Amino acid sequence: MSGLRVENLRVELDGRTIIDDLSLQVDAGELLVVAGPSGSGKSTLLRTLAGLLPATHGRIELDGRDIGDLPPGQRDIAMMFQSDTLYPHLSVLENLCFGLRARGASRTDARMRAREIATRLGIAELLERPPHALSGGQRQRVALGRALLRQPRLFLMDEPLSSLDAPLRVRARAELMQLHRSLRSATLFVTHDQVEAMALADRLAIIEHGRLLQVGTPRDVYARPDSLAVARFLGAPAINLLDLARGAGHWHWRELALPLDAPAPRDRVILGLRPEHVYPHRSRWATRPHRSVTVAATVEAVEPVGDQQYLSVRVGDDRLTSRCEPDLSFQPGETLDMLLDLDSALLFHPASGRRLSP
Structure with missing residues (x-):
């Protein structure tokens, strides 16, 4: 060969x-x-x-x-x-x-x-x-x-x-x-x-x-x-990782019930979302997915990088990074709605780090 x-x-x-x-x-x-x-x-x-x-x-x-x-x-x-x-x-x-x-x-x-x-x-x-x-x-x-x-x-x-x-x-x-x-x-x-x-x-x-x-x-x-290690290594900015808990037949992040179908290792799973799958609600780049949730967030930082910008927001103790168009204006401390594209969600086992979603 x-x-x-x-x-x-x-x-x-x-x-x-x-x-x-x-x-x-x-x-x-x-x-x-x-x-x-x-x-x-x-x-x-x-x-x-x-x-x-x-x-x-x-x-x-x-x-x-x-x-x-x-x-x-x-x-x-x-x-x-x-x-x-x-x-x-x-x-x-x-x-x-x-x-x-x-x-x-x-x-x-x-x-x-x-x-x-x-x-x-x-x-x-x-x-x-x-x-x-x-x-x-x-x-x-x-x-x-x-x-x-x-x-x-x-x-x-x-x-x-x-x-x-x-x-x-x-x-x-x-x-x-x-x-x-x-x-x-x-x-x-x-x-x-x-x-x-x-x-x-x-x-x-x-x-x-x-x-x-x-x-x-x-x-x-x-x-x-295939794993959290690979997901963390690839991507700039890094992938967003959120801890989900299972209760009442649903997966929950904070107070939100998420429309996700996934195997259930114990009662926890880690949700991964790339920055390009987290949108400010007024973003023209949003794909309008079939499965999504909206969450109120506070702007922490705005990073312009030429033809796009990265938006860092806080939801309680969690931080999310979003990639959006460069002409949108945001101010630190501003509150805005963020759309999470769950059609693009990646789910990982919390102990082994192996990907669970297909």
Whole structure:
């Protein structure tokens, strides 16, 4: 089978389990993004796949061949680290050409391909400079270009865009996706930036404490998280979580009876609502769901973010965040009605955190 296959991978370092029984697959031509909070084991996973760290247990296959015991140089993998690893005594052009020349490409062909990738990454004017004359973002783009030029069977990318400023990051993401589609190699991209993860991924894998929590398309993982951990990680602002209690045949939040059908673990359940499913009543973005409730709330904060704004409101001891259109005006301390879209509700088990709703 072409692509990467990892089965029951376990990695222990200094007596601690960093990767715990992790299995995943990346098909040839697919870009799988592995995301998770800092310390979740993302970089350790990449270093183990590249052969820089030993696996305690498990199998690593690339295009159907077991590479778990091969040294890094024989795995046909290109890895790009969070910090650039350029040769300081070589120019940008020579850095780009180095890997091609080492694998037998002619000087003319190597330079032609290097200039092409430099143009696509916006660094063509830097080709004669040494690395010390570049900014951090420029060095990272050179390192990205060098990795892309290798055309290996597998790309491993450890937050390669993290040092770029916002406009360059957006541009580099677009170039990376375009280049990936043209090269058709399997790519495993690690990030803790959920916006980057959602934008880049063909499929998205979420890990925490070295364990794989969920794999799926970005939209499915966002809309149907398997657990509270996944729901909390994805989404900016974060998902609204409310404790519900069962009584008199209904689920209740505060004094409100909610029209919800859900399995009943004991007498509690946790309701999750994304900010885009909580509306001020005068919002034109409201979807007018079949199932909804209205609650009086007090405005605590208003956060304009260009083409939208985030509204933070309080209902008793609970806080809710709403995403709404930017031209609506709110004042801290103002009381207003909020519509909760229960058609989009997510329900979670209060102890295990597993999603209960279908």
